[in-house]
Amino acid sequence: MAANKQQGSYLTLFWTACTVLCAGLAYFAEGFGKLVLLLGLAGVAISLFGFLKIKPLEGKTAGAAGVAAMKLLGIVVAWGGWFVTIAGLHLTTNTSGRLIFALVGIAVSLVGVLGILPVAFGKSVAGKAQAPSFLAAKTTMEHSR
Amino acid sequence: MTKFRSTLLYFAFLLVSALMLGSAVHAQAPAPAAAPASAADAQLKDAAGKAPSQMDLQKGDPGGTITGTINDVPAADSKAGVTLPDVANQAGQNKIAINFVWTLITGFLVMFMQAGFAMVESGLCRAKNANHTYMMNFFVYTCGLFSYWIIGFALQMGAAAGNSNLGGLQSLASEHTISLFGKMWGLWGQSGMFLAGHTYDVGVMVIFLFEMVFMDTALTIVTGACAERWKFLAFTVSSIIMGALTYPLYGNWAWGGGWLAQLGTNVGLGKGYCDFAGSGVVHAVGGVTALALCMIVGPRIGKFNRDGSPNAILGHDVSAVLIGCFILAFGWFGFNPGSTLGASASGNLRIGTIAVDTMLAGCTGTMAAILYMWALKGKPDYSMSGNGLLAGLVAITAPSGFVNTTSACIIGAVAGVLVCLSCSFFENVLKIDDPVGAISVHGTNGLWGVLSVGLFADGTSNYGGSWNGVTGSVTGLFYGDASQLVAQLVGISTLIGVVFTISMVINLAIEFFVGHRVSAETELAGLDIPEMGQLGYPDFVFQPEPAVLMGQA
Numbered sequence: 299m300a301a302n303k304q305q306g307s308y309l310t311l312f313w314t315a316c317t318v319l320c321a322g323l324a325y326f327a328e329g330f331g332k333l334v335l336l337l338g339l340a341g342v343a344i345s346l347f348g349f350l351k352i353k354p355l356e357g358k359t360a361g362a363a364g365v366a367a368m369k370l371l372g373i374v375v376a377w378g379g380w381f382v383t384i385a386g387l388h389l390t391t392n393t394s395g396r397l398i399f400a401l402v403g404i405a406v407s408l409v410g411v412l413g414i415l416p417v418a419f420g421k422s423v424a425g426k427a428q429a430p431s432f433l434a435a436k437t438t439m440e441h442s443r
Numbered sequence: 444m445t446k447f448r449s450t451l452l453y454f455a456f457l458l459v460s461a462l463m464l465g466s467a468v469h470a471q472a473p474a475p476a477a478a479p480a481s482a483a484d485a486q487l488k489d490a491a492g493k494a495p496s497q498m499d500l501q502k503g504d505p506g507g508t509i510t511g512t513i514n515d516v517p518a519a520d521s522k523a524g525v526t527l528p529d530v531a532n533q534a535g536q537n538k539i540a541i542n543f544v545w546t547l548i549t550g551f552l553v554m555f556m557q558a559g560f561a562m563v564e565s566g567l568c569r570a571k572n573a574n575h576t577y578m579m580n581f582f583v584y585t586c587g588l589f590s591y592w593i594i595g596f597a598l599q600m601g602a603a604a605g606n607s608n609l610g611g612l613q614s615l616a617s618e619h620t621i622s623l624f625g626k627m628w629g630l631w632g633q634s635g636m637f638l639a640g641h642t643y644d645v646g647v648m649v650i651f652l653f654e655m656v657f658m659d660t661a662l663t664i665v666t667g668a669c670a671e672r673w674k675f676l677a678f679t680v681s682s683i684i685m686g687a688l689t690y691p692l693y694g695n696w697a698w699g700g701g702w703l704a705q706l707g708t709n710v711g712l713g714k715g716y717c718d719f720a721g722s723g724v725v726h727a728v729g730g731v732t733a734l735a736l737c738m739i740v741g742p743r744i745g746k747f748n749r750d751g752s753p754n755a756i757l758g759h760d761v762s763a764v765l766i767g768c769f770i771l772a773f774g775w776f777g778f779n780p781g782s783t784l785g786a787s788a789s790g791n792l793r794i795g796t797i798a799v800d801t802m803l804a805g806c807t808g809t810m811a812a813i814l815y816m817w818a819l820k821g822k823p824d825y826s827m828s829g830n831g832l833l834a835g836l837v838a839i840t841a842p843s844g845f846v847n848t849t850s851a852c853i854i855g856a857v858a859g860v861l862v863c864l865s866c867s868f869f870e871n872v873l874k875i876d877d878p879v880g881a882i883s884v885h886g887t888n889g890l891w892g893v894l895s896v897g898l899f900a901d902g903t904s905n906y907g908g909s910w911n912g913v914t915g916s917v918t919g920l921f922y923g924d925a926s927q928l929v930a931q932l933v934g935i936s937t938l939i940g941v942v943f944t945i946s947m948v949i950n951l952a953i954e955f956f957v958g959h960r961v962s963a964e965t966e967l968a969g970l971d972i973p974e975m976g977q978l979g980y981p982d983f984v985f986q987p988e989p990a991v992l993m994g995q996a
Contacts (some may be wrong), residue, residue, distance in 0.1 A: 300965050300973030305676045312680065313589075316687070320593040324636035349676075349957045356674070357962030360744050369951070373944050380940025383933055387710050388624050393926045396712070400932035407940040411734070415947075416873045419738040 300356070308348035315341025368418030372410045379407030483527045487513065491524055542608045542785030543645075545794075546653050549781025553656040556774030557584055557663060562767030563833075564667035565979075567758035567826060567879045569988075571969025572671045573979030579666040579675070583682050587659040590686035594636055595658065596651050599691035601632020602700045607907065608785030609649055614641035618700055626709040628702035631695050653781065654698075657725050658690050660778075664729030667879035669736050669959070671743050671756075672966050675974045677959040681736070684949055690728055693942050697724045703937065706930045707913035713927030715911035716934040717900070719797075720782035722841030722892025727938045730886020732946040733877070739950050740959045742876030744966055745992035753870050754991055756878065761825055768829040772805050775836045779843040789907035793844065800843045801836065804855030808835020811859025827863055830880045834862035834888040841892040845900035845917045854895045858888045890935050895919075897928030967993060 315338050322335025379402075386399020495509040504510045516533045518525045561580035568576045587595075602618030604611065617633040635642040638651060662682050669678070696703040697718050707715030718724050747753055758764060779801045780794040812831020816824040835855035839846075842854060865883035869875045875882070902918035910917050918924040953959065960966075965973040969985075972978060 300961065301675055301975070309676060309679060313683065316590075316683065317593055320636060320687075323594070324597075324639065346956045349680075350955075353956070353958050356958060357964060359958070359960040360672075360741065360963045360966060373947055376940055376947075377944045378940075380936050383936035383940070387706075387712075387933070391711075393929060396929045397925065397932065400929055400936055403936045404932065404939060407936060407943075411939060411943055412873060415738055416875065419741070 302352075302355075304348070304352045304355075308345045308352070311341055311348065312345035315339075315345055364419040365417075368414060372413075372415035372418050375410030375414055376407045377410075379403045379405070379410065382406055487525050487527065487530065538785075538787045539608075539610050539646075541787040542791075543649050545786040546609065546649050546781060546784050549777035550649075550653040550656050552774050552777025553653075553660065553781065556656075556660060556771050556778070557581075559767045559770030559774060560660075560663045560667070562763040562770065563829065564663075564670055564767075564879050566760040566763030566767060567667070568670050569756065569969070570759040570980055570983055571971055571978075571985060573759065573971065574975045574977060575675065575970035575979075576666070576670045577979065578975055579670070579673070579678055580663055582679065583662045583666055584659055586679055586682040587662045587686035588655055590683050591655050591658050591691070592637065592651075593687070595687045595691040596638070596654065597633060597635035597691075598631045598688070599658075599694035599699050600650060600654055601634040601695075602629060603632070603650065603698070606646075606650070606784060608783070608787075608789055608791065610646040612644075612646050612650060614644050614647060615650075618695075626705075628705060628709070629695065629700050630702065631692060632699050650784070653784070654694070657721055657778075658686055658694070660721075661690050661725045661729035661732075662686055664726065664881050664885045665733045665736055668733035668877045668881040669740050670878045671970065672740055672960055673736075674957070674959060674961050675970075677953055677957045680957055681950055681953055681959075684953075685732060685946070689732065689942065689945055689949065690724075692945070693728050693938070694724050696937070697934065703930075703934055704911045706933060707911050711926065712930035712933070713897075713924055714909075714913045714915065714917045714930075716930045717845065717896050717910060717917050717927070718841045718893060718934065719844035719896070720779045720840045722837060722839075722889045723934055723938055725889075726837045726840060726885040727889030727893065727935075728942055730882050730884075730889050731938055731943040732950075733881045734875070734886055735943055735947040736950055736959070737875050737877055737882065739947075739954050742874065743878070744963060745988075746876045747874055748991070751874060753874075753876075756992060758826065758878075764826060764829050768832050772832060772836060775801055775805070775840075778836075779840060782844065783906070790905040793904055793906075796848075797843045799848055800839055800846060800851035803848055803851045804835040804839030804843075804858070805832050806835070807852045807855035808832055808838070808859040808862075811835075811856040812863055813859075815860050815863050826880070827866070830862050830866070830884050831859040833884045834858040837885055837888040838892040838895060840889075842896045842899055844906070845896060845904050845919075847901050847903070850895075850899035850901065854892070854899060857895075858891055861887055861891055890938065893931050893934050893938075894928075897931035900924075900927060 318334055318341060319338025322331050322333075322338050325331035326335060381403070383400045383403030386396050386403065389399070390396060490513045494512040494514045499509060513525055516525050516529055518529050520526075557580060561577050564580060565573050565576040601615055604613050604616040606612050615632070615634055618629040619631050619633055620627045620629050635647065638647065662685055665681070665685070666673070666678065695701040697716055698704070703716035705715060706712040743756065745754060746756060776798055780797045783791045783794055783797070785791045786794055809828055809832040812827050812834065813823045816822065816827045835858045838854050838858035839851055842850070846854070862880065862883045865887040866880045869877060869882055877883070896917065896919060898919045898921055900917040900919035900922065902916045902922050904916050908914060918927060920928045950959070961970060961974065
């Protein structure tokens with residue numbers, strides 16, 4: 299269905315609600331700020347569910363669904379690498395030690411970002427598997443015929 | 444007799460008064476301030492007397508030798524004329540004015556980079572998606588600017604007080620901090636939402652404009668990586684959130700007095716995390732967000748074959764790409780030299796070195812990319828040439844304020860080769876489809892730029908005698924300070940580990956509610972008509988694409 303009036307309407311609501319929400323945050327200390335914040339949150343929630351409601355009208359896409367558990371694992375490993383780096387700052391005051399911790403932390407994060415997540419999203423790191431988007435597109439096209 | 448006595452008393456009174464006055468004057472004589480001030484005031488009056496008269500000025504001043512004199516200095520008291528305090532106040536305002544004008548004009552240059560990005564990204568896409576790609580680059584300015592005004596600026600720069608270049612910015616003085624391991628760490632700023640209240644201030648407006656155009660650069664990086672299959676609605680929502688949250692958070696940690704900047708004062712790592720103009724804050728944040736989105740959105744139909752091998756999907760306009768690259772290179776003279784936030788005082792005359800470093804890194808980046816492609820593939824590929832230029836510029840962005848020209852050349856040359864290798868790695872190994880090479884240009888080389896500060900900073904810069912609150916000049920490993928390299932690595936770890944995952948989680952949520960990708964039918968038809976309602980080139984006759992790019996091979 300592509301771009302349409304409903305999208306435009308819910309986007310207008312989303313943007314307005316975000317602005318109201320921020321106004322609530324800005325004036326949170328004052329009495330009306332909290333009320334404005336709640337109004338903004340409600341508006342954002344309504345717009346998000348509006349987006350969700352019209353999403354199926356778009357039609358099928360060529361993207362692959364991927365594996366949810368692996369996505370979560372990839373995100374956790376990527377974030378975990380940063381914890382290794384930060385832990386190193388407090389476990390040692392030696393510059394070389396901190397350097398090693400930082401490099402290990404970056405390596406762990408890269409395993410999550412470049413090792414796990416591409417596979418989780420349906421791509422092959424080794425380049426041997428079939429390209430999922432292509433297959434999904436083929437499926438969609440055959441379905442539409 | 445009585446008259447004689449009265450006269451005698453009168454003279455006696457005068458004598459005593461004169462003696463008292465004399466002793467009082469004598470007592471005041473050593474006071475240091477009075478005499479020089481009056482001498483200076485006398486000199487100022489003398490100068491005012493010698494200044495060209497109205498008659499002289501009416502004759503015109505073709506040589507520019509009599510325009511701009513003491514008569515142009517406003518006097519607080521017009522009867523007293525120009526005094527030393529008047530001159531001192533004017534000198535202070537001139538310094539701030541020079542810095543305001545410098546920061547604003549360089550900000551205007553960075554704003555114009557949006558045009559360069561639009562041309563590069565659209566040129567590298569197919570004609571059937573030109574309108575959509577141009578519109579993303581056009582609309583991202585609005586999305587980002589508005590988000591930044593309502594909250595993003597406050598999160599990033601809400602505690603940026605203390606910048607003497609712009610008059611102190613004292614109204615930006617509220618940072619949310621946490622106490623950890625006995626130290627206070629800044630997480631986000633809290634003043635400046637809607638630029639209201641005390642932040643309705645001339646200096647705050649200048650820093651807002653400058654920081655806003657930087658933020659918008661980061662946002663527009665993502666549009667290129669996801670071009671030709673990104674739903675316009677999802678792009679809008681994603682850009683609004685990135686401008687409001689993701690970018691400002693990292694911006695605060697690095698530039699707003701946050702915890703990365705405090706690594707020097709809190710744990711003794713060099714001068715804290717140093718990113719002069721934004722290889723990390725702007726480019727790597729844009730690059731890692733682009734990577735997260737490319738994974739979620741997936742490759743374009745026809746990009747990869749059944750065996751996983753990639754197909755080249757050619758752009759439609761070489762001239763747009765290369766002219767766009769030149770516009771970006773021009774805008775970079777705002778990006779890097781402008782990041783001094785002033786041209787007067789506090790070591791800001793280094794802007795000349797920064798500008799030359801910027802030119803040279805772009806030069807060697809282009810050179811390295813062209814020679815690499817020519818030697819290995821047989822042709823000096825135009826898209827990689829452009830990306831080589833941009834890679835060199837991205838890489839020099841963080842170190843430009845701290846390195847010499849030789850180091851700038853090395854940093855640029857490494858970036859030129861790195862961008863070619865990185866593009867190949869993401870496409871051939873990870874099977875990630877990035878139509879314009881944004882992940883490699885901005886992500887990979889943004890990280891390289893951050894790292895290079897820790898290697899090449901030569902310790903000669905002096906921006907007011909300290910950086911991030913640590914006295915001394917930023918010095919890298921090759922010039923004797925290994926701890927600066929560690930600070931840079933912590934920044935890199937944060938970009939990969941935190942910024943990437945925040946972007947991933949936010950965009951997975953958008954994927955759930957909105958859906959990032961257009962339908963397969965829309966993608967095959969081209970996004971211009973279904974998403975934008977009009978072709979970018981309505982008079983063109985489109986040739987059928989090869990079957991392999993239509994998913995029919």
